[in-house]
Amino acid sequence: MKERINTFVKAIGKKRRLLISLAVLSAVVVFAAAFWGRKASASDYITARVERGSVEVTVSATGTLQAVTTVAVGSQASGAVAWLGADFNSEVKRGQVIARLDSTTFDAQIENARASVANAEAAVMAATSEIANQNANVQAARANQEVTSVQSDDARALASRYQDLKNVIPGRDIESAQAQASVAGARMAQAAAQVAQAEAARQSSHAKLAQARAQLAQARAQLEQAQANLSHTVITSPIDGVVVSRDVDVGQTVAASLQAPTLFTIANDLTKMQVLASVDEADVGQIRQGTEANFTVDAFPGETFSGQVSQVRLNAQSLQNVVTYTAVVEVSNPALKLRPGMTTNITFPVQQRENVLTVPNAALRFKPNLSEEEQQKLRAQVEARRQQRTDRPGAQQQPGAQQQADPQSGERARPRGRGQGLREQGERGASQDSGNQRPQGQTVWVLVEGKKLEPRFIRAGLTNGRVTEIVAGNLQEGETIVIGQNDGDAAKSPQQTASPFGQQPGGRGMRGGRTR
DSSP: OOHHHHHHHHHHHHHHHHHHHHHHHHHHHHHHHHHHHOOGGGGEEEEEEEEEEEEEEEEEEEEHHHHHEEEEEOOOEEEEEEEEEOOOOOOTTTEEEEEEEHOOOOOHHHHHHHHHHHHHHHHHHHHHEEEEEEHHHHHHHHHHHHHHHHHHHHHHHHHHHHHTTTTTTTTHHHHHHHHHHHHOOOOOOOHHHHHHHHHHHHHHHHHHHHHHHHHHHHHHHHHHHHHHHHHTEEEEEEEEEEEEEEOOOOOOOOOOOOOOOOEEEESSSSSSSEOOOOOOOOGGGOOOOOOEEEETTTTTTTTOOOEEEEEEEEEEEEETTEEEEEEEEEEEEEOOOOOOTEEEEEEEEEEEEEEEEEEEEHHHHHHOOOOHHHHHHHHHHHHHHHHHHSSSSTTOOOOOOOOEEOOOTTTTEOOOOOOOOOHHHHHHHHHHHHSSOOOOEEEEEETTTTTTTEEEEEEEEESSSSEEEEEEOOOOOOOOEEEOOOOOOOSHHHHSSSTTSSSOOSOSSOOOOOOO
């Protein structure tokens, strides 16, 4: 009897579990049918408001702060640092002594040079005395020449007289007179040679004097050089300013063999500084002299500093195939908050629109999941709008331009080139004034009464990466615009979510690859 009761209880338990399983399965089927079969409601969309405000396009760059005038103070002499008269952040004046090198070697060089000068001066005096002696020798030689000349004339006259009296005077006396005349002539020639020799000696003395004077000048030049080298051991400040860095200590040896070693770096005036900003080559065309600039530094978060572009340098810097140009921004620093070497994040406002209708950029990228009927209806609207634009006067396509229609706006998209980036964003707003280009056509979706989506065709203008200016279209301030959808349709296959024109959802949205 007990076994029958247990069997009956087990049968009832199995039936109960089966009924519970069937009930749960039925509830799941009903819930899935209700979930997948329902239509989108207002809670399925992420919305925003069409607002009126300002749109500003900026160019961003990084830069480094530095003083307008910075001088690296070096040493032309080599030696050990014996004394320092300035340290970091010291205020110095022009001509102030800020360091001294050990001058022992240079003092010895000066003493050696002075001795050489004294020796050269003595040589000059000796050469001068020798010239005076040689002058006396020349005078004596000339006097001797005069004596021998007189003697030679007397001997020749006596010999001539004896010749006239040869019949009276013995022949021996005549021969003796002629011999005396010959000797006197020889002595006169010898005296003339001695005069020439004395003249040559005097000329040699003059040359020695010139050489001694040259040696004296050389010795004096060496003395001046030694004195100059000694003066180089005294380091002075070339400008008024503040010591930014000190690169040596007392006792350290500096060697100035190939180039002057840097001892100090002095900034002229830290109340006026400059930022060297590295601007990308795609953006440098928008930077002009006089452009205002704003920047921040990590040392003062939340505080913005301002400056003005004073120069855009022509030399390009290339690093890993990235080309940048240097823009010099003049900055006023009266509070001395900014310091040399600080890294700055700088922005250059290049275009601005005030009091214009704006929409979030997400609204330009949003594409809803449309049914086949809705796609057909949207296609008809696109064709009608395209036809209206084609019928306008002057609405002609440029010859040879390969253009395609925007899938949900009907506007003809211009071919995009490499590197348009931020330039294209600015051109879309600037073209309103220049008239050279047509603003980009877009489609946005507005949530109207009845919680339905309604497409609106607009022309986008300037964008700052967050919001976009609306330059034309039937949008009104305060309307509810859709920027996203938070239902489960995002997991559908591409065939289910593709646009009616064969393009993937997402459209064009915000153009350009660079957001500032």
